Amino acid sequence: MKISAINGIFTSKLNPVNHHRINLSAVQNDAFIRTTSFKGSDNDDSFQAFKKWAEETDFLINAESIIEKKGKVLGCGFEGMTIGIPGNDKWVIKVIKRSNFSQQRTDKSEIFEIEDKLPDLNIGQMIAYVKMPVFEDSSRLFYILRRQKGNSYGINNMPPQKLNKANIDIHISSLKKMAELPYEAYKQVVRDIIKANDAGYIFDHYNPNNIMLDEENKRINFVDVEPTCKESVSYQFSDILYALLDGNFGLALLNSTQDKDAIAEAKKYSDIIREKFETAVQEEMK
Ligand SMILES: Nc1ncnc2c1ncn2[C@@H]1O[C@H](COP(=O)(O)OP(=O)(O)O)[C@@H](O)[C@H]1O
Ligand SMILES: [Mg+2]
Numbered sequence: 001m002k003i004s005a006i007n008g009i010f011t012s013k014l015n016p017v018n019h020h021r022i023n024l025s026a027v028q029n030d031a032f033i034r035t036t037s038f039k040g041s042d043n044d045d046s047f048q049a050f051k052k053w054a055e056e057t058d059f060l061i062n063a064e065s066i067i068e069k070k071g072k073v074l075g076c077g078f079e080g081m082t083i084g085i086p087g088n089d090k091w092v093i094k095v096i097k098r099s100n101f102s103q104q105r106t107d108k109s110e111i112f113e114i115e116d117k118l119p120d121l122n123i124g125q126m127i128a129y130v131k132m133p134v135f136e137d138s139s140r141l142f143y144i145l146r147r148q149k150g151n152s153y154g155i156n157n158m159p160p161q162k163l164n165k166a167n168i169d170i171h172i173s174s175l176k177k178m179a180e181l182p183y184e185a186y187k188q189v190v191r192d193i194i195k196a197n198d199a200g201y202i203f204d205h206y207n208p209n210n211i212m213l214d215e216e217n218k219r220i221n222f223v224d225v226e227p228t229c230k231e232s233v234s235y236q237f238s239d240i241l242y243a244l245l246d247g248n249f250g251l252a253l254l255n256s257t258q259d260k261d262a263i264a265e266a267k268k269y270s271d272i273i274r275e276k277f278e279t280a281v282q283e284e285m286k
Helices: 003-007 047-056 059-070 165-180 183-199 237-244 247-254 260-284
Strands: 073-076 080-084 091-096 110-113 126-133 139-146 201-203 211-214 219-222 225-227
Touching: 047 059, 047 110, 047 126, 059 091, 059 126, 059 139, 165 211, 165 247, 165 260, 183 201, 183 219, 183 237, 183 260, 237 247, 237 260, 247 260
Parallel strands: none
Antiparallel strands: 073 080, 080 091, 091 139, 110 126, 126 139, 201 225, 211 219
């Protein structure tokens, strides 16, 4: 990648005029870490494995009660709600609020495949959708996603969050955890982004909550990806960095009259994150 593009990192967010795009090209000889195992193994989380599991466990019969009461809500975004499946760590259910119910009649519950364009890499992508009858003339629709590990990062920026002590504490502890991740985690997330980009997935980088910080495995994972036509994907690494810095909240804090020590701490961690990420981008784009 060109140095001029690196210079655009982050500043482009502060100055919308300076909004140039970085085209991601495929990295040669990459050695990304497989987050799931091969088909047929115990860790197989492919569509076929899901379908088999669903049949064996009567998932379609239980789905309604998992969504309504038994499943733990893992997170809520602007569009959807993600629900854990009890006793299952491979997949999660995502209910999209606006298309949860439809006035279309369905005769029976059915699982449909959604093409997984990145079977070797877990980016929390959808692998299936399920349609089931609710009443005589309406149906329920929900999605099955590969489950990502980790905790949602930063402060959900929708709606804008208050600069109160509780949020400042979450922001700083998020930055601290991110800053403490090894450099390899940054290289891996850059590789994942490039792979997702090349496969035609769009990552919703506007919300830092779409980044899952996996402290246990020292990984930066992401969720909330949508398949799209390849041509329309054009990330800027600055966008990703902005999310890694919990940018919306971070900028609000930086420009505020809040506690000076808190601001200094946030800045210290932000600088470490920026440094590690920029170096990782440079290395991986060489
Ligand atoms: N594949 C996944 N594995 C684990 N948790 C997830 C997954 N997808 C989403 N989540 C959790 O649910 C939250 C909301 O889901 P998301 O897909 O971001 O919905 P929205 O499109 O509404 O933003 C996320 O911020 C994350 O905490
Ligand atoms: Mg989201």
